[in-house]
Amino acid sequence: VQLEQSGAEVKKPGESLKISCTGSGYHFADYWIGWVRQRAGKGLELMGVIYPDDSDTRYSPSIQGQVTMSADKTIRTAYLQWSSLKASDTAMYYCARFGGARFGNWYFDFWGRGTLVTVSS
Amino acid sequence: QSVLTQPPSVSAAPGQTVTISCSGSSSNIGSNYVSWYQQLPGTAPKLLIYDNNKRPSGIPDRFSGSKSDTSATLDITGLQTGDEADYFCGTGDYSLSAGGVFGSGTKVTVL
Numbered sequence: 571v572q573l574e575q576s577g578a579e580v581k582k583p584g585e586s587l588k589i590s591c592t593g594s595g596y597h598f599a600d601y602w603i604g605w606v607r608q609r610a611g612k613g614l615e616l617m618g619v620i621y622p623d624d625s626d627t628r629y630s631p632s633i634q635g636q637v638t639m640s641a642d643k644t645i646r647t648a649y650l651q652w653s654s655l656k657a658s659d660t661a662m663y664y665c666a667r668f669g670g671a672r673f674g675n676w677y678f679d680f681w682g683r684g685t686l687v688t689v690s691s
Numbered sequence: 692q693s694v695l696t697q698p699p700s701v702s703a704a705p706g707q708t709v710t711i712s713c714s715g716s717s718s719n720i721g722s723n724y725v726s727w728y729q730q731l732p733g734t735a736p737k738l739l740i741y742d743n744n745k746r747p748s749g750i751p752d753r754f755s756g757s758k759s760d761t762s763a764t765l766d767i768t769g770l771q772t773g774d775e776a777d778y779f780c781g782t783g784d785y786s787l788s789a790g791g792v793f794g795s796g797t798k799v800t801v802l
Contacts, residue, residue: 613796630789676783677726677741
């Protein structure tokens with residue numbers, strides 16, 4: 571199992587951005603994918619999760635409306651998108667595969683290496 | 692501010708044992724299984740423990756987890772310099788729309 575994330579990005583405030591996470595080594599459509607934000611020197615923040623088979627998406631309240639998660643199961647890829655970046659979006663973004671059989675068995679078993687997003691004027 | 696509280700830091704000498712606590716509530720730890728992650732400096736998090744006390748393949752048995760009511764614990768025995776990292780707990784939470792949450796994180800320092 572591998573999750574390959576797109577490369578680092580440097581953007582200006584107000585610009586748009588879409589980063590990606592491509593899975594291999596397993597049936598991509600059958601596992602939830604989570605997006606996790608980590609600001610410099612801070613902890614892990616779950617932004618939300620998406621089920622690639624039907625694109626069912628659940629956002630954390632603090633993230634709702636600020637980003638869009640999507641997935642294309644035909645190319646085994648999940649996306650995280652911003653329409654108007656802010657300086658506060660500067661962070662490392664990880665995608666991770668949710669390994670539990672149900673949300674009660676809550677764990678992410680495989681992680682991408684992360685995409686560093688820097689937003690600066 | 693995470694709903695799962697961990698001590699900011701713990702430390703011990705090589706060979707000793709450290710215990711990291713993760714305190715939650717009935718809507719998260721009290722109702723769901725707990726997982727633990729290790730994040731070495733400059734790297735992505737790695738799953739250490741899932742379903743409270745199970746280890747993925749390749750994780751040494753020096754790492755063990757447990758859960759009681761609304762709290763969970765990660766023990767690291769035989770501490771090694773390579774264990775110096777940040778450790779995060781995580782669990783489901785039915786009160787949150789994304790379905791889960793990570794703890795605030797604990798920095799383990801090997802003296």
